[in-house]
Amino acid sequence: MPHPAREEIRLEGVLHALSDPLRLRIVRELAAEGVELSCSYFDLPVTKSTTTHHFRVLRENGVIRQVYEGTAKMNGLRRVDLDALFPGLLDSLLAAAAHQAARHDEP
Amino acid sequence: MPHPAREEIRLEGVLHALSDPLRLRIVRELAAEGVELSCSYFDLPVTKSTTTHHFRVLRENGVIRQVYEGTAKMNGLRRVDLDALFPGLLDSLLAAAAHQAARHDEP
Numbered sequence: 001m002p003h004p005a006r007e008e009i010r011l012e013g014v015l016h017a018l019s020d021p022l023r024l025r026i027v028r029e030l031a032a033e034g035v036e037l038s039c040s041y042f043d044l045p046v047t048k049s050t051t052t053h054h055f056r057v058l059r060e061n062g063v064i065r066q067v068y069e070g071t072a073k074m075n076g077l078r079r080v081d082l083d084a085l086f087p088g089l090l091d092s093l094l095a096a097a098a099h100q101a102a103r104h105d106e107p
Numbered sequence: 108m109p110h111p112a113r114e115e116i117r118l119e120g121v122l123h124a125l126s127d128p129l130r131l132r133i134v135r136e137l138a139a140e141g142v143e144l145s146c147s148y149f150d151l152p153v154t155k156s157t158t159t160h161h162f163r164v165l166r167e168n169g170v171i172r173q174v175y176e177g178t179a180k181m182n183g184l185r186r187v188d189l190d191a192l193f194p195g196l197l198d199s200l201l202a203a204a205a206h207q208a209a210r211h212d213e214p
Contacts, residue, residue: 011207015200016126019119086206092199093122099193100118 001059001066006081009062017061023054024097027063027077031094036076108166108173113188116169124168130161131204134170138201143183
Protein backbone atom coordinates (compact mmCIF):
# COMPACT_ATOMS: atom_id res chain seq x y z
CA MET A 1 0.00 0.00 0.00
CA PRO A 2 1.61 3.26 -1.13
CA HIS A 3 2.09 6.05 1.39
CA PRO A 4 3.29 9.57 0.66
CA ALA A 5 6.66 10.41 2.20
CA ARG A 6 6.50 13.08 4.87
CA GLU A 7 7.68 15.82 2.52
CA GLU A 8 5.02 14.86 -0.04
CA ILE A 9 2.15 15.47 2.39
CA ARG A 10 0.21 18.61 1.42
CA LEU A 11 -1.98 20.68 3.70
CA GLU A 12 -4.74 20.76 1.07
CA GLY A 13 -4.73 16.95 0.98
CA VAL A 14 -4.90 16.64 4.76
CA LEU A 15 -7.84 19.06 4.85
CA HIS A 16 -9.58 17.16 2.04
CA ALA A 17 -9.10 13.91 3.96
CA LEU A 18 -10.67 15.46 7.07
CA SER A 19 -13.54 17.17 5.24
CA ASP A 20 -15.74 14.08 5.51
CA PRO A 21 -17.65 13.33 8.75
CA LEU A 22 -16.74 9.64 8.80
CA ARG A 23 -13.08 10.25 8.06
CA LEU A 24 -12.98 12.92 10.74
CA ARG A 25 -14.54 10.42 13.16
CA ILE A 26 -11.94 7.76 12.29
CA VAL A 27 -9.13 10.24 12.97
CA ARG A 28 -10.70 11.33 16.26
CA GLU A 29 -10.92 7.70 17.42
CA LEU A 30 -7.33 6.97 16.38
CA ALA A 31 -6.17 10.05 18.28
CA ALA A 32 -8.23 9.16 21.34
CA GLU A 33 -7.00 5.57 21.47
CA GLY A 34 -3.41 6.48 20.67
CA VAL A 35 -2.67 3.05 19.22
CA GLU A 36 -3.01 1.36 15.86
CA LEU A 37 -6.51 0.04 15.26
CA SER A 38 -7.86 -2.44 12.74
CA CYS A 39 -10.43 -1.29 10.18
CA SER A 40 -12.95 -3.65 11.77
CA TYR A 41 -12.61 -1.78 15.08
CA PHE A 42 -14.58 1.07 13.56
CA ASP A 43 -18.31 0.53 13.47
CA LEU A 44 -19.18 2.86 10.60
CA PRO A 45 -22.72 3.08 9.16
CA VAL A 46 -21.54 2.37 5.61
CA THR A 47 -20.62 -0.64 3.49
CA LYS A 48 -17.27 -2.36 3.78
CA SER A 49 -16.16 -0.97 0.41
CA THR A 50 -17.04 2.58 1.45
CA THR A 51 -15.12 2.04 4.69
CA THR A 52 -12.12 0.84 2.66
CA HIS A 53 -12.41 3.93 0.47
CA HIS A 54 -12.37 6.29 3.46
CA PHE A 55 -9.27 4.64 4.93
CA ARG A 56 -7.56 4.85 1.54
CA VAL A 57 -8.26 8.59 1.28
CA LEU A 58 -6.77 9.08 4.74
CA ARG A 59 -3.69 7.02 3.79
CA GLU A 60 -3.13 8.62 0.37
CA ASN A 61 -3.24 12.08 1.91
CA GLY A 62 -0.72 11.21 4.61
CA VAL A 63 -3.06 11.25 7.60
CA ILE A 64 -2.77 7.56 8.52
CA ARG A 65 -0.34 4.73 7.97
CA GLN A 66 -1.80 1.32 7.08
CA VAL A 67 0.08 -1.91 7.66
CA TYR A 68 -0.94 -5.53 7.52
CA GLU A 69 -0.59 -7.59 10.67
CA GLY A 70 -1.46 -11.05 9.45
CA THR A 71 -4.78 -10.57 7.67
CA ALA A 72 -5.80 -7.47 9.63
CA LYS A 73 -5.16 -4.04 8.19
CA MET A 74 -3.97 -1.83 11.05
CA ASN A 75 -4.30 1.94 10.97
CA GLY A 76 -2.15 4.45 12.82
CA LEU A 77 -2.29 8.23 12.85
CA ARG A 78 0.84 9.84 11.33
CA ARG A 79 1.06 12.24 14.25
CA VAL A 80 4.84 12.60 14.21
CA ASP A 81 4.86 13.49 10.52
CA LEU A 82 1.88 15.84 10.76
CA ASP A 83 3.23 17.58 13.87
CA ALA A 84 6.59 18.07 12.18
CA LEU A 85 5.03 19.51 9.02
CA PHE A 86 2.25 21.56 10.61
CA PRO A 87 3.05 22.20 14.29
CA GLY A 88 -0.12 22.34 16.39
CA LEU A 89 -2.51 21.81 13.50
CA LEU A 90 -3.65 18.28 14.29
CA ASP A 91 -4.45 19.12 17.90
CA SER A 92 -6.26 22.24 16.78
CA LEU A 93 -8.35 20.22 14.33
CA LEU A 94 -9.12 17.55 16.94
CA ALA A 95 -10.16 20.26 19.44
CA ALA A 96 -12.42 21.86 16.82
CA ALA A 97 -14.00 18.49 16.05
CA ALA A 98 -14.57 17.79 19.75
CA HIS A 99 -16.04 21.26 20.18
CA GLN A 100 -18.45 20.70 17.32
CA ALA A 101 -19.46 17.24 18.53
CA ALA A 102 -20.18 18.59 22.02
CA ARG A 103 -22.19 21.49 20.60
CA HIS A 104 -24.35 19.26 18.42
CA ASP A 105 -24.47 16.37 20.88
CA GLU A 106 -22.83 14.03 18.36
CA PRO A 107 -20.46 11.14 19.05
CA MET B 108 -26.37 35.68 -1.79
CA PRO B 109 -27.18 33.09 0.89
CA HIS B 110 -24.80 32.67 3.82
CA PRO B 111 -24.97 30.01 6.51
CA ALA B 112 -25.73 31.35 9.97
CA ARG B 113 -22.88 30.93 12.44
CA GLU B 114 -24.44 27.87 14.05
CA GLU B 115 -24.90 26.21 10.65
CA ILE B 116 -21.18 26.31 9.85
CA ARG B 117 -19.68 22.82 9.97
CA LEU B 118 -16.02 21.96 10.48
CA GLU B 119 -16.15 19.49 7.60
CA GLY B 120 -17.42 22.24 5.31
CA VAL B 121 -14.71 24.66 6.39
CA LEU B 122 -12.05 22.02 5.75
CA HIS B 123 -13.55 21.21 2.36
CA ALA B 124 -13.50 24.90 1.47
CA LEU B 125 -9.82 25.13 2.41
CA SER B 126 -8.79 21.87 0.70
CA ASP B 127 -8.17 23.62 -2.62
CA PRO B 128 -4.90 25.52 -3.25
CA LEU B 129 -6.59 28.57 -4.78
CA ARG B 130 -9.22 28.82 -2.07
CA LEU B 131 -6.53 28.47 0.57
CA ARG B 132 -4.61 31.28 -1.15
CA ILE B 133 -7.69 33.54 -1.19
CA VAL B 134 -8.19 32.99 2.54
CA ARG B 135 -4.52 33.66 3.26
CA GLU B 136 -4.68 36.96 1.38
CA LEU B 137 -7.90 38.01 3.12
CA ALA B 138 -6.32 37.21 6.47
CA ALA B 139 -3.11 39.05 5.59
CA GLU B 140 -4.89 42.19 4.37
CA GLY B 141 -7.45 42.15 7.19
CA VAL B 142 -10.03 44.04 5.15
CA GLU B 143 -12.75 43.19 2.64
CA LEU B 144 -11.39 42.71 -0.85
CA SER B 145 -13.12 42.63 -4.21
CA CYS B 146 -12.99 39.46 -6.30
CA SER B 147 -11.00 41.36 -8.93
CA TYR B 148 -8.26 42.06 -6.35
CA PHE B 149 -7.23 38.41 -6.62
CA ASP B 150 -5.14 37.60 -9.64
CA LEU B 151 -5.90 33.90 -9.92
CA PRO B 152 -4.64 31.77 -12.84
CA VAL B 153 -8.15 30.54 -13.73
CA THR B 154 -11.19 31.79 -15.63
CA LYS B 155 -13.62 34.27 -14.16
CA SER B 156 -16.29 31.58 -13.76
CA THR B 157 -13.87 29.30 -11.88
CA THR B 158 -12.92 32.23 -9.66
CA THR B 159 -16.63 32.85 -8.97
CA HIS B 160 -17.03 29.16 -8.12
CA HIS B 161 -14.19 29.22 -5.60
CA PHE B 162 -15.60 32.28 -3.84
CA ARG B 163 -19.03 30.64 -3.74
CA VAL B 164 -17.61 27.49 -2.10
CA LEU B 165 -15.92 29.67 0.53
CA ARG B 166 -19.16 31.59 1.15
CA GLU B 167 -21.45 28.54 1.25
CA ASN B 168 -19.21 26.87 3.80
CA GLY B 169 -19.13 29.91 6.06
CA VAL B 170 -15.51 30.93 5.51
CA ILE B 171 -16.18 34.30 3.86
CA ARG B 172 -18.99 36.83 3.69
CA GLN B 173 -19.78 38.35 0.30
CA VAL B 174 -21.57 41.67 -0.09
CA TYR B 175 -22.15 43.95 -3.02
CA GLU B 176 -20.76 47.45 -2.86
CA GLY B 177 -22.16 49.03 -5.98
CA THR B 178 -21.21 46.57 -8.72
CA ALA B 179 -18.21 45.13 -6.89
CA LYS B 180 -18.55 41.92 -4.89
CA MET B 181 -16.58 42.38 -1.69
CA ASN B 182 -15.23 39.45 0.30
CA GLY B 183 -14.48 39.35 3.99
CA LEU B 184 -13.18 36.53 6.18
CA ARG B 185 -15.74 35.41 8.81
CA ARG B 186 -13.05 35.44 11.45
CA VAL B 187 -15.33 36.34 14.37
CA ASP B 188 -17.70 33.48 13.57
CA LEU B 189 -14.92 30.97 12.95
CA ASP B 190 -12.99 31.95 16.07
CA ALA B 191 -16.16 31.62 18.15
CA LEU B 192 -16.98 28.19 16.74
CA PHE B 193 -13.47 26.76 16.58
CA PRO B 194 -11.13 28.74 18.85
CA GLY B 195 -7.62 28.89 17.45
CA LEU B 196 -8.34 26.81 14.37
CA LEU B 197 -8.18 29.53 11.74
CA ASP B 198 -4.82 30.82 12.98
CA SER B 199 -3.51 27.29 13.14
CA LEU B 200 -4.59 26.65 9.54
CA LEU B 201 -3.08 29.94 8.36
CA ALA B 202 0.19 29.11 10.13
CA ALA B 203 0.25 25.66 8.53
CA ALA B 204 -0.36 27.19 5.10
CA ALA B 205 2.41 29.76 5.62
CA HIS B 206 4.73 26.98 6.82
CA GLN B 207 4.03 24.94 3.70
CA ALA B 208 4.44 27.91 1.35
CA ALA B 209 7.81 28.77 2.93
CA ARG B 210 8.97 25.16 2.70
CA HIS B 211 8.07 24.84 -0.97
CA ASP B 212 8.97 28.42 -1.88
CA GLU B 213 5.43 29.12 -3.02
CA PRO B 214 3.52 32.43 -2.81
